[in-house]
Amino acid sequence: MENFVLIGVFVLLGMLFQRLEAFPKDTPQVLNMFAIYVSMPALILLKVPEIVLSPAALVPLLVPWGMLAFSAGLVLLAARIWGWPREMVGVLLLAVPMGNTAFLGIPMVQAFFGPAGLPHLIIYDELGTMLIFTSYGSVILTLFGKEGKLDVGGIVRRLVLFPPAIALVLGFAVRCWPYPPALSRGLHNVSLSLVPLVMTAIGFQLRFRLRPKVFAPLCAGLAIKLLIAPLTALALGRILGAAGPAFEVSVLEAGMPPMVTAAALAVVAGMDAELSVALVGAGILLAFGTVPLVYTLIHLTR
Secondary structure: OHHHHHHHHHHHHHHHHHOOOOOOOOHHHHHHHHHHHHHHHHHHHHHHHHOOOOHHHHHHHHHHHHHHHHHHHHHHHHHHHHOOOHHHHHHHHHHOOOEOOOOOHHHHHHHHHOHHHHHHHHHHHHHHHHHHHHHHHHHHHHHHOOOOOOOHHHHHHHHHOOHHHHHHHHHHHOOOOOOOHHHHHHHHHHHOOHHHHHHHHHHHHOOOOOOHHHHHHHHHHHHHHHHHHHHHHHHHHHHOOOOOHHHHHHHHHHOOOEOHHHHHHHHHOOOOHHHHHHHHHHHHHHHHHHHHHHHHHHHHOO
8 A cells, every 4th residue: 555655646746746847848758768768677677587487477468468359349349339530449449458557557566466466567568568569559550540551660670679678588588597686786776766757757747638529438448448358357367267466467457547658659640639648647547546446356356
């Protein structure tokens, strides 16, 4: 609970910093870049040696792909029933299946599962969310973006050169050799900067603006992302006998709000900008209620 409260404190600080002239408008970008290039690689290098390559490791690898098919199917069904315009459907297909599994996922998993949950999160995020973003996300941007074409090769290059991805590969390459104590301490100390940085950046970017036309798709998208998808994963998993930290972390990750990067690319591609921004902002705020709810249900069904 203390860790969860700390998350809220940094979000509130970010919201406060919005109003202070001392913090420029690009403050969130600077904080996020430091997190991507320094804090996250340090955390990944620290936790990859703790990943146990067993059948349980397949769970956080497979769950995000299952949630992709399930969420995209529900979005298409809802769009057909309510007749939403193409630019809104594209936003929902891009933002709803892909969650904020790193920036928000890491502090949430730490808060509820402790450091032991992070190796499972790394598999879910790097081999699930990021690969989905590169493959499926490229297709959606191509089909629903105004340009009608996308530099897939460029996206693949960015993924390969993405610092957390490089750290993941490096971590697996050296996982057989224990780190010197000084290096482990250094990685640990640097990784501690991740939560304050990303949660402050998230708070800085929160906005409260909404027009009636986006209310229905916004509610449907967030209902799928924050509740229907994770609870479906939990129910199916329990029916099939799934248990253990790998499964439970995967369920919690499935309930993370929409990915900020996916929503931003939807805007760049000419899709509905207002819906994109609302999905991210409202999703993050609601996640402070829905994620604890999902965790409570995980705990009750053990």
